[in-house]
Amino acid sequence: MNKLPKILFYGYGNPGRQDDGVGVAFTEQISEWVKMKAWHNIDFDSNYQLNIEDADNISSYDLVIFADATQEKNISDFDIDLVKPNPEVNFTMHAVSPGFILNLCSEMKKQLPQTFLLQIKGYEWEFQQSISENAKANLQKALKFIKTILSDFLVKYKYGTVNFKTFLNQKT
Amino acid sequence: MGKKITIEPVTRVEGHGKVTIHLDDNNNFKRSRLHIVEFRGFEKFIQGRPYWEAPVTVQRLCGICPVSHHLAAAKAMDVIVGAGTGDGLTPTGEKMRRLMHFGQVFQSHVLHFFHLASPDLLFGIDGDPAIRNVIGIAKMHKELAVQAVMMRKYGQEIIKVTAGKKIHGTGAIPGGINRHLEIHNKISLINGPDPMNIDKMIEWSLGGLDFFKNYHKDHKDVIDNFAAYPSKHLSMVRKDGALDLYHGVLRAIDSEGNKILNDVDTQDYLKHIAEEVRSWSYMKFPYLKKYGPKDGWYRVGPLARLNTVDFIPSPLAQKEFEIFQAYTDGKPNNMSMHYHWARLIEILHCAEMMKELLNDPNLMKGELVTKGKKGNEGIGVLEAPRGTLFHHYKINKDDQITMANLIVSTTNNNIPMNLAVESAAKQFISGQEKIDEGMLNAVEVGIRAYDPCLSCATHAIGKLPLQVKLYDSNNNLLDIKTKD
Numbered sequence: 001m002n003k004l005p006k007i008l009f010y011g012y013g014n015p016g017r018q019d020d021g022v023g024v025a026f027t028e029q030i031s032e033w034v035k036m037k038a039w040h041n042i043d044f045d046s047n048y049q050l051n052i053e054d055a056d057n058i059s060s061y062d063l064v065i066f067a068d069a070t071q072e073k074n075i076s077d078f079d080i081d082l083v084k085p086n087p088e089v090n091f092t093m094h095a096v097s098p099g100f101i102l103n104l105c106s107e108m109k110k111q112l113p114q115t116f117l118l119q120i121k122g123y124e125w126e127f128q129q130s131i132s133e134n135a136k137a138n139l140q141k142a143l144k145f146i147k148t149i150l151s152d153f154l155v156k157y158k159y160g161t162v163n164f165k166t167f168l169n170q171k172t
Numbered sequence: 173m174g175k176k177i178t179i180e181p182v183t184r185v186e187g188h189g190k191v192t193i194h195l196d197d198n199n200n201f202k203r204s205r206l207h208i209v210e211f212r213g214f215e216k217f218i219q220g221r222p223y224w225e226a227p228v229t230v231q232r233l234c235g236i237c238p239v240s241h242h243l244a245a246a247k248a249m250d251v252i253v254g255a256g257t258g259d260g261l262t263p264t265g266e267k268m269r270r271l272m273h274f275g276q277v278f279q280s281h282v283l284h285f286f287h288l289a290s291p292d293l294l295f296g297i298d299g300d301p302a303i304r305n306v307i308g309i310a311k312m313h314k315e316l317a318v319q320a321v322m323m324r325k326y327g328q329e330i331i332k333v334t335a336g337k338k339i340h341g342t343g344a345i346p347g348g349i350n351r352h353l354e355i356h357n358k359i360s361l362i363n364g365p366d367p368m369n370i371d372k373m374i375e376w377s378l379g380g381l382d383f384f385k386n387y388h389k390d391h392k393d394v395i396d397n398f399a400a401y402p403s404k405h406l407s408m409v410r411k412d413g414a415l416d417l418y419h420g421v422l423r424a425i426d427s428e429g430n431k432i433l434n435d436v437d438t439q440d441y442l443k444h445i446a447e448e449v450r451s452w453s454y455m456k457f458p459y460l461k462k463y464g465p466k467d468g469w470y471r472v473g474p475l476a477r478l479n480t481v482d483f484i485p486s487p488l489a490q491k492e493f494e495i496f497q498a499y500t501d502g503k504p505n506n507m508s509m510h511y512h513w514a515r516l517i518e519i520l521h522c523a524e525m526m527k528e529l530l531n532d533p534n535l536m537k538g539e540l541v542t543k544g545k546k547g548n549e550g551i552g553v554l555e556a557p558r559g560t561l562f563h564h565y566k567i568n569k570d571d572q573i574t575m576a577n578l579i580v581s582t583t584n585n586n587i588p589m590n591l592a593v594e595s596a597a598k599q600f601i602s603g604q605e606k607i608d609e610g611m612l613n614a615v616e617v618g619i620r621a622y623d624p625c626l627s628c629a630t631h632a633i634g635k636l637p638l639q640v641k642l643y644d645s646n647n648n649l650l651d652i653k654t655k656d
Contacts, residue, residue: 014339
């Protein structure tokens with residue numbers, strides 16, 4: 001049996017700005033479920049935004065799944081995509097993108113985890129703590145999807161190394 | 173035909189801002205403005221909420237410097253719960269907060285210098301934008317990039333062990349703090365494996381200063397002359413004149429070094445400071461009342477702090493401060509690019525002070541909270557990474573906030589940033605027939621020296637691509653450039 005891969009779920013956004021916190025809410029809820037499953041190979045982190053120190057934080061994992069809110073018109077509820085190293089700088093450079101983190105990780109000669117970005121559609125961004133009803137529905141869809149995928153992936157992984165990307169492609 | 177150039181938004185600052193530069197028919201500088209184009213009214217939002225929530229609620233303002241708002245609000249609430257105006261906390265309460273604040277300033281300054289500013293120095297203001305960023309630093313100066321990442325991480329760890337968590341930290345509460353420093357965290361932060369220990373942070377802080385000073389030797393022209401202009405400077409200082417980022421009295425000096433605000437109580441800030449509104453920006457324009465809106469503007473932040481204080485109460489930073497002061501023969505330093513130098517001296521000071529506090533037994537035991545007679549108004553002032561931060565609240569008999577007034581650091585620097593834009597535009601763009609990326613970046617370098625947080629200043633959220641628009645004098649669009 002294979003040793004399970006080290007996985008990190010990392011949600012970012014400001015929960016004080018309504019749907020901007022949906023990535024953080026995802027990480028909190030998936031962590032509760034993982035605790036019940038007693039999977040000790042999975043860690044969780046969250047922050048207002050990603051920053052350069054995350055290049056070091058992610059380098060000790062085999063698989064990293066970032067979770068963020070999105071306003072992307074082409075996404076109706078949620079989407080998950082492979083993140084590739086991206087040297088482009090954001091215009092708001094106090095925060096950086098997952099691709100930038102991966103690129104910095106690479107330039108620092110650190111181990112690169114396979115990295116995905118889970119984007120959950122949000123709608124409201126005011127100074128309130130609560131997530132909008134529509135975003136909550138999207139969050140639940142994303143949770144259901146990831147729980148199913150993760151359960152299947154870890155079972156398969158135990159009996160033969162499976163690439164999460166390949167596995168995800170087969171399932172979607 | 174006159175031209176108008178718009179840079180929208182400013183890259184590498186948070187929130188929504190744009191710069192317009194007006195040229196006359198001969199392409200000579202006519203006028204420039206830094207506009208803030210979004211505002212969401214946080215002061216209104218917080219009205220009606222219970223006062224004890226404020227230190228957590230204010231972290232909604234900004235994901236960049238939530239700790240500064242957390243502590244400034246907590247200081248204001250100390251006054252409301254009768255715990256004094258900044259010097260009435262228990263030793264544990266005050267020292268834990270100070271440690272949190274040093275961690276915040278340390279990681280914020282590190283990010284700014286190594287991540288945002290050093291690419292302009294290492295690759296040149298007009299360097300290739302494809303590598304003029306931290307990725308370029310990582311490719312060509314890997315050791316600097318590694319230091320930046322690990323120093324940021326260390327500062328974040330300090331925040332985590334004092335504030336409790338990264339998002340909506342709860343460490344500071346009205347009247348004190350809600351935790352002691354745990355022994356395993358203390359040991360790890362003092363003696364952690366290389367490089368995550370305090371001695372390495374001090375060593376790297378000194379290395380950062382050496383890097384700047386060596387660069388300065390060879391590039392005096394740009395560092396000393398870029399966006400340099402005389403100004404007043406304002407900061408909080410300790411009662412004995414020492415640099416104190418957490419508590420003290422308000423002091424301002426003029427461009428010659430004369431004290432024009434002589435160590436006044438922070439609770440009296442409204443007697444001395446007012447804000448003006450101008451039609452073209454949502455960001456207000458603070459000024460010293462006795463000089464009026466036109467002449468009363470001042471700078472805040474690292475440069476202003478080192479200009480106003482008499483000394484720095486940590487030995488290595490004091491030594492560097494003496495070199496800094498000697499460079500201008502003890503006169504105020506009015507060179508915008510010297511913000512970077514001042515910022516690096518403060519990084520060293522923070523590292524030294526974190527070491528002192530981590531070894532302080534008061535953090536491990538003792539009373540956490542002070543209680544006193546409750547009042548209905550509180551003012552909390554802090555020297556945040558970007559400068560003096562004011563939080564002012566009033567509450568009613570039901571403990572609900574009825575009034576909030578925030579003057580954030582970036583707002584204090586509104587006119588200085590506008591002058592930096594003007595200075596850079598005159599130096600780099602005036603008289604040119606064609607505007608290239610390097611010239612536009614020069615304008616941003618002037619703004620960037622202040623490390624503005626427009627998210628704080630406007631409470632905005634979201635990102636936009638960079639758009640550069642060129643108009644003729646009749647506002648016909650001549651050219652547009654967008655960076656995605």
